[in-house]
Structure formats: C-alpha cells, structure tokens
Amino acid sequence: xxxxxxxxxxxxxxxxxxxxxxxxxxxxxxxxxxxxxxxxxxxxxxxxxxxxxxxxxxxxxxxxxxxxxxxxxxxxxxxxxxxxxxxxxxxxxxxxxxxxxxxxxxxxxxxxxxxxxxxxxxxxxxxxxxxxxxxxxxxxxxxxxxxxxxxxxxxxxxxxxxxxxxxxxxxxxxxxxxxxxxxxxxxxxxxxxxxxxxxxxxxxxxxxxxxxxxxxxxxxxxxxxxxxxxxxxxxxxxxxxxx
Amino acid sequence: xxxxxxxxxxxxxxxxxxxxxxxxxxxxxxxxxxxxxxxxxxxxxxxxxxxxxxxxxxxxxxxxxxxxxxxxxxxxxxxxxxxxxxxxxxxxxxxxxxxxxxxxxxxxxxxxxxxxxxxxxxxxxxxxxxxxxxxxxxxxxxxxxxxxxxxxxxxxxxxxxxxx
Amino acid sequence: xxxxxxxxxxxxxxxxxxxxxxxxxxxxxxxxxxxxxxxxxxxxxxxxxxxxxxxxxxxxxxxxxxxxxxxxxxxxxxxxxxxxxxxxxxxxxxxxxxxxxxxxxxxxxxxxxxxxxxxxxxxxxxxxxxxxxxxxxxxxxxxxxxxxxxxxxxxxxxxxxxxxxxxxxxxxxxxxxxxxxxxxxxxxxxxxxxxxxxxxxxxxxxxxxxxxxxxxxxxxxxxxxxxxxxxxxxxxxxxxxxxxxxxxxxxxxxxxxxxxxxxxxxxxxxxxxxxxxxxxxxxxxxxxxxxxxxxxxxxxxxxxxxxxxxxxxxxxxxxxxxxxxxxxxxxxxxxxxxxxxxxxxxxxxxxxxxxxxxxxxxxxxxxxxxxxxxxxxxxxxxxxxxxxxxxxxxxxxxxxxxxxxxxxxxxxxxxxxxxxxxxxxxxxxxxxxxxxxxxxxxxxxxxxxxxxxxxxxxxxxxxxxxxxxxxxxxxxxxxxxxxxxxxxxxxxxxxxxxxxxxxxxxxxxxxxxxxxxxxxxxxxxxxxxxxxxxxxxx
Numbered sequence: 001x002x003x004x005x006x007x008x009x010x011x012x013x014x015x016x017x018x019x020x021x022x023x024x025x026x027x028x029x030x031x032x033x034x035x036x037x038x039x040x041x042x043x044x045x046x047x048x049x050x051x052x053x054x055x056x057x058x059x060x061x062x063x064x065x066x067x068x069x070x071x072x073x074x075x076x077x078x079x080x081x082x083x084x085x086x087x088x089x090x091x092x093x094x095x096x097x098x099x100x101x102x103x104x105x106x107x108x109x110x111x112x113x114x115x116x117x118x119x120x121x122x123x124x125x126x127x128x129x130x131x132x133x134x135x136x137x138x139x140x141x142x143x144x145x146x147x148x149x150x151x152x153x154x155x156x157x158x159x160x161x162x163x164x165x166x167x168x169x170x171x172x173x174x175x176x177x178x179x180x181x182x183x184x185x186x187x188x189x190x191x192x193x194x195x196x197x198x199x200x201x202x203x204x205x206x207x208x209x210x211x212x213x214x215x216x217x218x219x220x221x222x223x224x225x226x227x228x229x230x231x232x233x234x235x236x237x238x239x240x241x242x243x
Numbered sequence: 244x245x246x247x248x249x250x251x252x253x254x255x256x257x258x259x260x261x262x263x264x265x266x267x268x269x270x271x272x273x274x275x276x277x278x279x280x281x282x283x284x285x286x287x288x289x290x291x292x293x294x295x296x297x298x299x300x301x302x303x304x305x306x307x308x309x310x311x312x313x314x315x316x317x318x319x320x321x322x323x324x325x326x327x328x329x330x331x332x333x334x335x336x337x338x339x340x341x342x343x344x345x346x347x348x349x350x351x352x353x354x355x356x357x358x359x360x361x362x363x364x365x366x367x368x369x370x371x372x373x374x375x376x377x378x379x380x381x382x383x384x385x386x387x388x389x390x391x392x393x394x395x396x397x398x399x400x401x402x403x404x405x406x407x
Numbered sequence: 408x409x410x411x412x413x414x415x416x417x418x419x420x421x422x423x424x425x426x427x428x429x430x431x432x433x434x435x436x437x438x439x440x441x442x443x444x445x446x447x448x449x450x451x452x453x454x455x456x457x458x459x460x461x462x463x464x465x466x467x468x469x470x471x472x473x474x475x476x477x478x479x480x481x482x483x484x485x486x487x488x489x490x491x492x493x494x495x496x497x498x499x500x501x502x503x504x505x506x507x508x509x510x511x512x513x514x515x516x517x518x519x520x521x522x523x524x525x526x527x528x529x530x531x532x533x534x535x536x537x538x539x540x541x542x543x544x545x546x547x548x549x550x551x552x553x554x555x556x557x558x559x560x561x562x563x564x565x566x567x568x569x570x571x572x573x574x575x576x577x578x579x580x581x582x583x584x585x586x587x588x589x590x591x592x593x594x595x596x597x598x599x600x601x602x603x604x605x606x607x608x609x610x611x612x613x614x615x616x617x618x619x620x621x622x623x624x625x626x627x628x629x630x631x632x633x634x635x636x637x638x639x640x641x642x643x644x645x646x647x648x649x650x651x652x653x654x655x656x657x658x659x660x661x662x663x664x665x666x667x668x669x670x671x672x673x674x675x676x677x678x679x680x681x682x683x684x685x686x687x688x689x690x691x692x693x694x695x696x697x698x699x700x701x702x703x704x705x706x707x708x709x710x711x712x713x714x715x716x717x718x719x720x721x722x723x724x725x726x727x728x729x730x731x732x733x734x735x736x737x738x739x740x741x742x743x744x745x746x747x748x749x750x751x752x753x754x755x756x757x758x759x760x761x762x763x764x765x766x767x768x769x770x771x772x773x774x775x776x777x778x779x780x781x782x783x784x785x786x787x788x789x790x791x792x793x794x795x796x797x798x799x800x801x802x803x804x805x806x807x808x809x810x811x812x813x814x815x816x817x818x819x820x821x822x823x824x825x826x827x828x829x830x831x832x833x834x835x836x837x838x839x840x841x842x843x844x845x846x847x848x849x850x851x852x853x854x855x856x857x858x859x860x861x862x863x864x865x866x867x868x869x870x871x872x873x874x875x876x877x878x879x880x881x882x883x884x885x886x887x888x889x890x891x892x893x894x895x896x897x898x899x900x901x902x903x904x905x906x907x908x909x910x911x912x913x914x915x916x917x918x919x920x921x922x923x924x925x926x927x928x929x930x931x932x933x934x935x936x937x938x939x940x941x942x943x944x945x
Binding site: 273274275276277278279281282312313316317318319320334335336337338339340341372373374375376377378379380381383389390391392 | 437438440441442475476478613614615616617618619622654655656692693694695696697698709710711712713714715716771773774775779780811814845847849853861862865869871
C-alpha cells in the first residue's frame with residue numbers, strides 16, 4: 001500500500017514487466033506496480049490496505065536471472081528488474097494451487113451465497129480451472145450461525161487470514177486468529193468459542209466485507225445474494241497509518 | 244487520554260499461579276513472553292485451561308484468540324489434562340525403521356488409546372514425539388520422563404501394565 | 408584479561424587435576440544416561456572410595472563419546488589423554504565398577520574392552536567434538552583448562568571485528584544447519600547493515616528425525632557454543648543473543664543454563680567480557696514442538712511469542728530479523744566451529760575437507776547399522792567408508808539398500824552411488840542434501856514407498872498451514888502415497904503425485920514445503936520399480 005504522503009527521498013527505478021518498460025518508486029512491491037499499470041496478477045491473500053501475508057502463492061512471478069519464483073506481493077522492485085508474470089509454467093502452477101484449494105474444503109458454487117461474487121470463483125475461471133483433477137478431501141466442517149448479524153462457514157474458508165488482519169490492523173479488536181497447524185488450521189474467534197459469544201467482536205462486519213469467499217457472510221442471505229464491498233479499506237488504512 | 248490497563252488478579256490462591264506470574268514479571272509482562280508463560284503454566288498445572296489462557300492473555304495484554312492460536316500451534320501444549328502416566332513414543336526415522344509403529348499399534352490394541360489420547364480411567368496418556376534424539380536406542384519410549392531404549396512391544400506392554 | 412592471563416588460569420586448573428594420574432570418564436549424554444550411566448557413575452565413585460585410595464583416579468561425568476549403541480561407555484584415561492589414548496569399556500554395568508577401578512593403572516579389563524583403534528574411532532577427525540567425552544560439560548573451569556574461551560579472549564583483545572570476519576570468511580565454513588550458506592558472507596552482511604540493536608541467534612531446534620548432533624554438542628560441550636556466539640556478536644556488533652532450543656532436549660537445556668550462569672560468573676558472558684568494553688547477554692528460549700521453527704523466519708516469530716509461521720524472504724534476517732533488527736542466525740554446529748577457526752586461523756580450517764566444503768561434519772549414524780552413534784569426519788569422506796568402515800556395515804547378514812540423508816528435506820542414496828564424497832554439492836547432485844547431518848541406513852527389507860510416505864506424513868503434520876501448496880499439497884501427496892503403498896494407486900495417481908511434487912517444490916513459501924517432495928522424488932529416481940510394482944491393474 002502506498003503511504004499517504006510519498007516520501008521525498010525515495011528513489012525512482014525503472015523496470016520491465018512482461019516486456020513493458022515502467023517506472024516505480026523503489027519502496028513499491030511488484031504487485032503494486034502491476035495494479036497501478038493494469039497488469040493482471042492473480043492473488044487471494046493480498047489486499048491493499050492490509051499487511052503482507054505472502055501465503056496464497058498465486059502472485060508468484062519469474063525474475064530474469066533468478067532460479068526461484070518470487071511472490072509479487074512481498075518483493076520490492078529494483079532498478080533494472082525484468083519480471084514475467086505470465087508463462088506456461090506459472091499458469092500451470094496457479095491452476096494447480098487453485099485446484100488444491102477447491103479440493104481442500106467444500107466449494108460448491110451453485111448453492112453458495114457468494115456465487116458470482118466470489119474471488120475464488122473468478123480466479124478459477126481466469127486460471128482455466130474447468131475441472132478439478134485432485135481428489136476432493138470430503139471433510140466436513142462446522143457452520144457457525146451464532147452471531148446475530150453474520151455467519152461463518154468453515155467449509156468455504158481458504159485461510160487467507162484477511163479477516164484476522166482487518167480485525168487486528170484496522171478495527172483493532174483482534175477477535176479473529178487461526179488455531180491449529182497444517183491442514184487442521186481454522187479461523188477462530190476468542191478462545192474458539194461460537195462467534196456470537198465473543199466478548200471482543202464489535203460486530204463491525206469488516207471481516208465479512210474483506211472475505212474473498214462465502215466463508216464469512218451476512219445472516220439471511222441465500223444463494224448468490226452476498227455482495228461484498230471493500231471500498232472502505234484503503235480509506236481507513238490510509239487514515240490509520242497517517243503520520 | 245491514558246488508558247491504563249490493569250492486570251487481572253491471580254485466578255485463585257493456588258500457589259502455582261505465583262510461579263506463572265513470576266515468569267511474566269521476569270519478562271516485563273511483554274507480549275513476546277507468551278510461549279515462555281504457557282510453558283510455565285503447563286509445568287505448573289500440566290495443561291492449559293480456559294482460566295489460564297484468560298489470565299495469561301489479560302496479564303500480557305494479548306487478545307484471547309492470539310493466545311489460543313499460539314497454544315494450539317505448538318504440539319507440546321496440552322489443552323486437556325494428561326493421565327497419571329505419560330508414555331511418549333518416539334517416531335523419529337531411526338525408531339520408525341526399527342518398529343516404533345508396532346509399539347503404537349500394540350498400545351492401541353492393548354489399551355485402546357491412540358496418540359494424543361488418554362485412557363478412560365485416566366491412567367495413561369499416549370503421545371508421539373518427533374525424535375527424542377536417542378537414535379542409538381531405537382525404538383525409544385519416554386515413560387513418565389524416563390527414557391526406555393530398544394523397546395519391544397512385549398517389554399513395553401509389561402511395563403505399561405505394571406503402572407498404577 | 409589477556410591471553411597470558413587466561414593461559415595461566417588454564418594452567419592452574421590443570422595443575423589442580425595433576426594429582427590424579429587417571430580419570431574414569433563416564434558418558435552422561437542422553438543416550439548413555441538412558442541405558443544406565445548414572446548408576447554406573449555412582450558405582451564407580453563408590454568403588455573408588457572403597458579402594459586403597461592410592462589409585463590416583465578421579466571419576467567424572469563427561470559428554471558423548473560417540474558410540475551410542477555400546478553405551479553406557481566408560482573411558483579410563485591417563486590425565487589429559489583424549490579418547491584414542493584411553494582404555495574404553497562398553498556396556499558397563501554398576502556391578503563392573505569394582506573390577507574397572509581395580510584395573511586402573513594395570514592391565515585393561517578385557518571382557519568389557521571396546522578397542523579405540525577400530526575404524527569407528529580411528530577414521531574420525533574431531534574438531535567440533537574435540538572436547539566431547541573428555542571434559543565435564545557442567546564445568547567452566549574444565550573448558551578453560553583445555554583451552555576454552557581462548558578464542559574469545561584473543562578476538563576481543565587482539566583482533567578487530569573486521570579481522571574476525573576475515574578469518575571466518577577465509578575458513579570457508581558453510582552453515583551446518585542444512586542450507587550450506589557461507590558463514591563468512593552471512594556474518595559480513597549482518598555486520599554491514601546499519602543498526603544500533605543487532606541479535607545473534609543460535610538455532611538449536613534440531614528437528615530432523617534421526618539427527619542428534621546438536622543435542623550431543625550442547626550436552627557435551629555447551630561452552631563452545633556460547634564462545635562461538637560471543638565471537639559472532641563481537642564481529643557483527645550485537646549485544647544480545649538467543650539460544651532457541653527444543654523443549655524435547657531437557658538435558659541440553661539444563662546444561663546450557665548451567666553453562667550460561669558459570670560463563671557469566673567467570674566473565675566470559677554478560678557485561679564487559681574479559682574486562683573489555685564488549686558486552687553480550689544470552690537467553691535461552693524453548694521451542695514447544697514445532698519442526699517448522701527450525702526455519703529461520705519461523706524461529707524468530709516463535710522467539711517473538713507468535714505462531715511459528717515463516718514469512719516471505721526478502722527481507723532476509725540479516726537486514727530485518729528479530730523485531731525488525733539485523734539478525735545473525737546460525738545453528739549449533741556452525742557456532743561450535745568458530746573457536747577453533749579463530750585459534751588456528753581460517754587457513755588451517757580451509758585446508759581440511761574439499762574445495763567447496765571445508766572442515767569436518769558431524770553425522771548421526773542410525774538405522775540398521777552396526778555402530779549407531781555420533782561421528783565427525785572431514786568433508787569429502789566417501790559415503791561407503793562412513794557406512795562400511797566407520798559404521799561397521801549392516802548387522803544380521805542383510806544387504807545394504809539405501810542411506811537417507813537430510814531428514815524430511817533430503818533423499819535416499821542407493822548402493823550404486825555410495826562412492827561419492829560427502830559434501831554439500833555432491834549430495835545435491837544426487838537429489839538429496841547434507842541437511843543437519845542425520846544419516847539413516849536401511850537394509851534390503853526397507854520398503855521405499857513406505858519410507859517416502861513416512862516422510863510425507865511428517866511434513867504434512869509439521870506444515871504450519873500458512874501457504875496453500877504446503878498445507879494442501881503435502882496432504883494430497885500423502886494421500887496418494889498412502890493409496891500407492893496400500894496397492895490401490897493407479898498410474899494416474901503416480902502422475903498426479905509427480906506433478907504435485909513439482910508444484911509444491913516450486914511454489915511453497917519456506918524450505919519445509921520446498922523440500923517436502925525430496926524424499927518422494929529421490930525414491931522415485933532410484934527405486935521407481937518399487938512404486939510401479941505396487942500400482943493397481945489399470
């Protein structure tokens with residue numbers, strides 16, 4: 001996220017992304033430069049206004065002269081950097097990662113309240129996931145409807161931690177966190193009690209608005225009705241971080 | 244505007260809370276002392292319950308979900324009390340090659356408890372360790388804190404049956 | 408304090424011991440302890456008291472002597488002798504104590520004798536383990552008596568930080584934790600990054616199953632690690648250090664705690680070390696059962712009291728590490744190499760080993776091999792020599808099948824490649840890694856698909872869950888391996904497994920995920936027929 005007042009002493013660098021010559025401030029990350037220049041890069045955990053998490057691995061790009069891949073969200077630009085965002089290899093990796101997500105929990109779009117307004121769904125379409133080759137795990141997760149305003153469906157959660165970060169960094173409540181390890185990870189409120197019993201939740205609903213899927217939704221919505229609105233985030237983030 | 248945060252009182256007059264509090268005081272009640280503090284709770288009480296997590300969260304000024312997240316990330320922390328005896332089976336590579344799997348199966352068969360579980364009579368908890376570093380003694384088991392090397396299922400069962 | 412003062416101090420400590428012509432050294436490292444060493448120590452002490460009192464022998468507990476499978480080990484050593492110069496007894500029981508004490512100074516007790524001229528001992532070169540099994544790990548004086556802290560006093564008194572960096576760089580020492588990153592380069596980078604507060608961290612979260620080198624060093628010679636850390640702190644300009652130790656190593660933690668206390672009291676740690684203006688404090692931090700915390704960014708997250716999840720690099724810890732400050736992280740064995748490098752010079756160290764892998768390496772030999780235990784050999788030693796000569800080969804007349812190095816991040820090496828020299832680069836070309844030094848030997852009965860499944864199960868349960876490829880990928884790969892191992896896998900399953908291996912390797916956030924496919928890829932490379940044989944009809 002660019003700071004509210006660009007600092008005077010930050011250098012400007014030139015670089016190329018997919019053959020396009022561009023200039024950028026040296027304190028920007030690759031994904032920020034891509035977004036400014038309308039260069040599409042898939043991402044799920046990255047959200048302008050929240051801290052960098054670097055976990056979805058969808059924004060990986062190739063850097064000339066480097067063997068390994070770099071996450072566009074966590075890599076700062078540098079003078080003369082030559083970046084490729086779309087290669088056959090990257091497309092194949094991204095597709096597999098999205099498939100892994102679909103197979104991990106249950107993402108049945110047709111019955112989901114976020115159908116047609118879901119970032120995972122859009123991403124799957126963009127990455128050409130027409131079917132999932134990876135076996136579904138068929139694990140059943142809980143649904144938490146205890147909150148009077150909102151609902152949590154772990155079956156749709158992709159553990160991007162946007163809810164955790166917005167609650168901690170913007171709202172300041174830190175009601176959410178992640179418990180467990182590995183594939184046992186789940187988002188929790190307080191001491192993993194039902195959301196409705198949380199002593200710290202302010203009911204602000206920011207977590208619901210930033211959730212990319214149908215995991216966090218408003219009560220009373222039915223299939224396809226949940227439309228999310230994140231426009232508040234860059235504004236609040238800028239004011240929070242203003243000097 | 245000052246928002247003074249007051250530290251919660253000790254949950255009870257159980258002396259063990261003083262030990263926990265001492266750990267936090269030694270670290271200046273800083274948030275980064277969370278893991279040290281949880282160790283000290285577990286050393287004193289054997290496990291972490293809700294009272295303890297609330298007390299620690301309040302004292303270190305951390306959110307409840309953060310404390311719970313950390314407590315469940317590290318597998319050494321127990322959220323339920325252990326049985327009277329604890330049998331830790333090492334499943335490091337050397338032990339695995341030399342039959343640690345058979346020990347786990349034998350315990351399961353004889354006492355009907357799997358890794359991470361405690362028998363119904365609260366006599367025995369079975370745990371799995373990722374290499375206790377006694378590969379020369381594989382397969383190794385740590386029974387109530389004492390290392391038992393080169394175990395056969397037979398030997399281990401005899402030992403476990405003798406526990407009170 | 409200068410080097411002469413220290414030498415005088417050491418001479419004084421040695422003189423105090425000179426009255427005893429012999430020492431009965433009882434291995435009190437974890438492995439021997441659990442096979443009954445404490446009772447042996449007590450019995451020997453008693454036997455000494457009941458004897459004539461003229462034997463001029465002292466009983467003392469020492470660290471690891473290496474041959475764990477023959478424990479409890481007792482060495483009767485003429486004052487100042489090393490392991491090779493001692494009479495070594497194996498499988499000692501308390502009832503042997505009287506006989507052993509009676510034999511001191513006379514003919515060795517043949518029935519318990521463990522020859523020290525056998526290849527297991529003779530083929531080793533001990534630098535990291537030079538004091539291990541000789542000194543009392545709980546005694547700071549004992550460490551000083553054998554030349555301990557001389558490197559620190561020398562560095563502080565006679566060298567600039569830049570000179571220390573030059574020696575470490577010249578030594579060619581590479582990180583012993585697995586990656587093999589040049590230590591001198593890492594140190595110099597942290598030294599160059601500006602910052603008032605810098606940290607030195609010793610990674611003692613030895614998590615590879617089947618590896619216990621660091622544990623042995625910490626239990627046998629803890630001061631050596633502290634000395635290495637203090638020299639590093641001086642070189643990079645740090646005043647605070649953390650030792651992150653697995654909670655599964657209670658004995659190591661106890662000995663380190665004692666060592667830190669005594670080193671502080673003797674002026675080798677804490678404020679104004681050796682009466683110079685340099686100060687360095689060390690604190691122990693306990694892990695809590697998470698393998699991923701061996702990854703440096705996860706380890707720092709854990710020291711900060713968080714879930715031990717890695718974060719993307721760059722920024723590297725050298726630039727932004729613990730609490731955002733420049734941080735140097737090395738593992739136990741790396742720090743243990745520092746004092747001899749400073750004492751003898753970087754060139755001395757660089758003359759040992761191969762062109763690109765300098766010095767020695769400590770390995771933990773385990774699995775189906777005659778001599779299980781800890782060995783230290785020069786880099787470049789042939790793998791076959793390690794397994795057949797030093798390790799004594801496979802017991803029970805079985806044939807060798809494979810040796811696994813590098814733990815869950817490494818791979819299996821078959822018989823056909825046993826003649827390679829062991830160094831970072833040769834192992835890499837075989838699809839495995841040096842790793843921290845675990846070596847698990849498997850005989851012909853080992854099922855390689857099952858071995859791959861075992862390691863994948865390990866990575867799956869140890870995955871922190873942060874990034875998708877590692878969290879979901881290891882789980883899927885484990886399921887595929889499981890179904891292949893049970894004879895239910897198809898050719899498509901195998902193809903999908905190989906594809907997932909590639910994706911998880913290339914896209915995971917940290918080393919755990921990036922290397923998780925290695926055991927599968929290497930067993931597929933060398934033992935593919937075992938996978939094929941298990942595929943179901945289709």
